[in-house]
Amino acid sequence: MASLRAVILAFISLVAIALPAHAQTSAEDMVRRMAIDITAEVRKNPDLAQSQAQLTSLAERRLMPHFNFERITQLAMGRNWAKASSAEQRQIVSEFSKLLIRTYSNALASLKDLNVQVRDSRKNGNDVTVRTHMIGRAKPVAIDYSLESSGGGWRVFDVTVEGLSLVTTYRDEFNGMISSSGVSGLIAMLKQKNGK
Amino acid sequence: MKSSRATLLATAFLASLSAPSFAQNQQVNDPIEPVNRGIFAINELLDTILIKPIVVTYNTVIPKPIRTGIGNVFSNLDDVFIGANHVLQGRGKDAGTSFGRVIVNSTVGLGGLIDIASMNGLQKGEGDFGQTLGVWGVGAGPYIVLPVLGPSNARDTVGRAARIASDPRTYMPKAWSYSLTGAEYVQMRADNAENADMVDKFSFDKYSFTRSLYMQRRNSLVTSGKEASSAP
Numbered sequence: 365m366a367s368l369r370a371v372i373l374a375f376i377s378l379v380a381i382a383l384p385a386h387a388q389t390s391a392e393d394m395v396r397r398m399a400i401d402i403t404a405e406v407r408k409n410p411d412l413a414q415s416q417a418q419l420t421s422l423a424e425r426r427l428m429p430h431f432n433f434e435r436i437t438q439l440a441m442g443r444n445w446a447k448a449s450s451a452e453q454r455q456i457v458s459e460f461s462k463l464l465i466r467t468y469s470n471a472l473a474s475l476k477d478l479n480v481q482v483r484d485s486r487k488n489g490n491d492v493t494v495r496t497h498m499i500g501r502a503k504p505v506a507i508d509y510s511l512e513s514s515g516g517g518w519r520v521f522d523v524t525v526e527g528l529s530l531v532t533t534y535r536d537e538f539n540g541m542i543s544s545s546g547v548s549g550l551i552a553m554l555k556q557k558n559g560k
Numbered sequence: 561m562k563s564s565r566a567t568l569l570a571t572a573f574l575a576s577l578s579a580p581s582f583a584q585n586q587q588v589n590d591p592i593e594p595v596n597r598g599i600f601a602i603n604e605l606l607d608t609i610l611i612k613p614i615v616v617t618y619n620t621v622i623p624k625p626i627r628t629g630i631g632n633v634f635s636n637l638d639d640v641f642i643g644a645n646h647v648l649q650g651r652g653k654d655a656g657t658s659f660g661r662v663i664v665n666s667t668v669g670l671g672g673l674i675d676i677a678s679m680n681g682l683q684k685g686e687g688d689f690g691q692t693l694g695v696w697g698v699g700a701g702p703y704i705v706l707p708v709l710g711p712s713n714a715r716d717t718v719g720r721a722a723r724i725a726s727d728p729r730t731y732m733p734k735a736w737s738y739s740l741t742g743a744e745y746v747q748m749r750a751d752n753a754e755n756a757d758m759v760d761k762f763s764f765d766k767y768s769f770t771r772s773l774y775m776q777r778r779n780s781l782v783t784s785g786k787e788a789s790s791a792p
Binding site: 467502503504526527528529532533536537539540541553557 | 588678683684762763764765768769771772773776777779780781783784
């Protein structure tokens with residue numbers, strides 16, 4: 365009897381572990397697939413680094429669909445999000461995503477001689493953090509992706525490079541900007557950065 | 561048990577430093593921001609008119625392999641301190657790696673000129689006295705911009721003082737000590753030239769950007785130190 369109960373218990377706990385574990389695996393798979401897709405395309409095109417247009421196009425096709433820019437912007441705005449009108453919110457999301465794509469598309473070219481290695485993942489409520497190592501340089505670079513589940517897929521809402529979180533970094537900047545020149549000042553600054 | 565007394569002392573000292581700091585800003589602990597901004601501006605100016613030109617000259621005059629060699633020598637000396645901090649943090653495995661690096665690089669690596677250890681899987685670790693204090697439970701305290709040296713916080717300033725006190729260069733003749741330290745500074749600035757350009761390009765407000773990056777980076781080093789010290 366005792367052994368049967370043990371089997372049932374073990375089975376139940378296995379299912380309980382397996383369910384979130386499955387969710388985590390699929391998040392890991394998503395990061396892995398995204399990395400493989402992008403590196404494959406970067407390697408096919410040796411003069412990618414010279415063409416800003418091509419880099420942007422690569423980011424728009426392969427990266428953007430996997431990112432939730434609205435949530436990234438909301439998190440970066442923090443308590444200031446509520447201070448912006450809905451028109452301003454839309455404008456900030458659009459300008460900020462432009463800025464992020466411009467900033468990070470340049471980094472994509474360096475994937476030519478780097479590889480992304482998924483280490484593990486941790487569940488945090490409904491979100492999952494997938495920890496990766498970028499290898500190929502003298503020292504592996506730790507990059508963590510925070511993902512949320514959305515309609516069967518996974519979307520990234522923060523990226524942390526060696527402990528530096530994208531959202532936290534911009535939150536501090538946005539906060540400073542908004543307290544000195546308001547939401548409109550922030551929008552003007554974003555536009556100015558994008559114009560350059 | 562020496563370490564717990566040291567922790568206690570450091571905690572008391574830091575608590576006294578950081579006590580009045582919560583009033584102004586909930587998210588960023590920077591009670592002396594106006595002073596910090598002033599020092600930051602002076603550092604930036606120094607960097608532009610003095611240090612950057614030296615770094616550019618250094619990078620043009622001295623060929624890359626020699627620069628790498630010089631960087632490796634400083635890095636080898638630093639590994640001694642990194643290893644010592646791994647011991648203080650109770651990270652046996654990491655301490656073994658760090659001291660292993662020193663032994664390999666000082667001998668086969670010709671006195672540290674060649675980083676043979678990295679080529680053989682002994683990766684360079686992260687460790688400093690500020691991190692050790694953090695692993696022992698000391699909070700970061702308020703953000704401080706040090707003249708010339710740049711971003712810091714109360715805890716890391718104490719850590720830096722400990723590093724200086726335990727560095728053999730401190731006890732060398734002044735001319736030696738200054739030129740070695742100056743060379744290391746230039747080397748470090750040269751290593752970080754790319755990062756500095758990134759900050760220029762992407763930040764809205766360079767001061768708060770730098771502050772944010774510094775505080776996050778230090779937090780993450782303390783967290784990873786804690787994780788490593790509780791690992792079997």
